[in-house]
Amino acid sequence: MTNDMAVLDVAGISKRFGDLQVLSDISFTVTRGETVCVLGPSGSGKSTLLRCINWLERPDAGQIYLNGDRIGINNGGVVMSDRELSRVRTRIGMVFQHFALWPHLTVLQNLMEAPVQVQRRPAAEVREEAMALLAKVGLSDKADVFPARLSGGQKQRVGIARALAMKPDVLLFDEPTSALDPELVGEVLLVMRELAREGRTMVIVTHEMGFARDAATRILFMDRGRVVETGPPERFFVSPDTERARQFIQRYAAG
Amino acid sequence: MSAADVLAILQGAVVTVTLSLIGILIGLPIGLGLALLRWANVPVIARVVAVYVSVLRATPLVTLLLLLFFALPNVGIAIGPVSAAILALVMNTSAFNCEVWRAALMNFPKEQYEAAQSVGMHASLRFRRIVLPQIVRVSLPGLVNEMSLLIKVTPVLAVVGVVDITRAAVRIGAETYEPLPPFLVAIAMYAPIVFALVSLQRFIERRQLAAEAA
């Protein structure tokens, strides 16, 4: 059921909060090197979907596989313990809308924290990689600064570097630029474009249509908890199959 | 432990509550007065008040009480246990209240004060009609909190011989050779009083939050 190239395989995920059905039977796969952009109106369940993938939110139904390994349910068929979940989660990088950097740690320490404390990798080796990642996002000079001293754009670049430091199989982004001042969006998107070019496997929830159009390999359009349409950006943006998608594109193209 | 013993502790409770109330009632306005002296930045006096508050906030009530009880007669001021107790409570709580009042004063919007000035209100009227009602509101939770703290240190009054809850309990414990029951009764008298104050504080905070949200 999982094809060889599938890094992430989401099969029939559903989730409800009380009376509200937030996700209904969501299925899709992400193959190695893909950049999948998830679009959709506010409240359509995009964040919830990402949070279900790494079980920050426990899905009510469906399965999620990461490189063939079931997430959330162990081999015995029971829900994973916190420790087991933690181990799987280190293979999924996450970038948050409000950065979610750890305020008590310097930039470098933010990058090193999970690899050293959770993955138990040698600190010296992690430090070297972390410095390289900081160079890559253009923040070498900020290594020993606390997050509070950074601009929003710099914070989010640290957030991305922090996710990369765990060497995850897949990166999840939840609206990584929507908390930024307009003039700071570009520097973050630049880094993300670079990652896409390198062929990182990514799932990106975004409202940046320009970015989705030229960086995504595939668009996933959600509405009211369902995947309404999926396809390559050229087709999605030019001739969408559904009326909903057409309206959505029009609204955002105008705005 | 007999019913008479419980009654004795209850009588002690009346003493405790009375002394606390007196301490609070006198301490509140004094605290406000001290806060005003600091707020108005009266030269020298403001500094003196600041040091007074700082020292008293650091002084355990037992130590203060022993100081007053033993040292005042020494300098020719006759003082009984009850007066020493009240004086100690007032000194203690006024220092803490001063900080609460002062915080409210510091945060009082200057423009409002100037607006009152601009409509020709004179200083005392301005204070009574504009400033006071608002800082009372802001200070209320903090002041109630201070009251519960004050109640919680009153057992120490027993040290100089005030027959309060604690002294009654200690005496009964010594007479019956069973110290635990009278202490539990004593706690059973304190807990509801403190609990009521803590609940009152939470209630006020919640109501004020709700009022702000509305």
Next chain:
Amino acid sequence: MIRDFAIVWSERDLLLSGLGNTTILSVLSAIAGLVIAFVLTPALMSKRRWLALTVRVFVDGMRCVPFLLFAYIVYYGLPSFGIRLDNWSSGLVALTVYHAAYLAEILRGAWVAQPREPIEAGVAFGFSGPRLFRRIILPPLLLAAGPVIGNQMIQIVKDSAFLTIIALPELTHAASSIQSRHYVPFAAFITAVFLYWGLCLVIEAGVSGIDRLASARR
């Protein structure tokens, strides 16, 4: 009056050992109380309702009981259950347990006020259980709650004076001894008051140090 202070000066060893004992007592119970609070606070925040409720009853209970009565219970009451502690141990146990409850509540308050996302990021990056608390949740709590914890430390110092009643030779007890030996009440107790003040100023200096650390991270 000068003579009185000269007498107190001649008894400085007694006073200093009292100050030393007050300091030791306060520092030990502050540390032990914090460590216990590190366990109580996650329990207060636990999703297991029975656990949260049990700890909540303990914490609120302690907050409704005067410290002196609690110390009495530990010293005079526990022997009824066959647990007999000397005055040092009962003093330490009473101070520690009592203030652990207050510290736990302080940390819980700071926790609730923390932004949720960084903690969630901790979970997403594979932290869980005690490690999540220790590495991700706790450090910002300590920084944010620094001043309030400092106030509680001052409260601990002050409550330790109550222990004079169970004849623990702390600072107030030392002052009492000097006063009863030489009848110099003013000099003896005012000296003690200023020593307490000094201790609190030290604590406040420590707090403002922590605050400087915190403001770089805010």
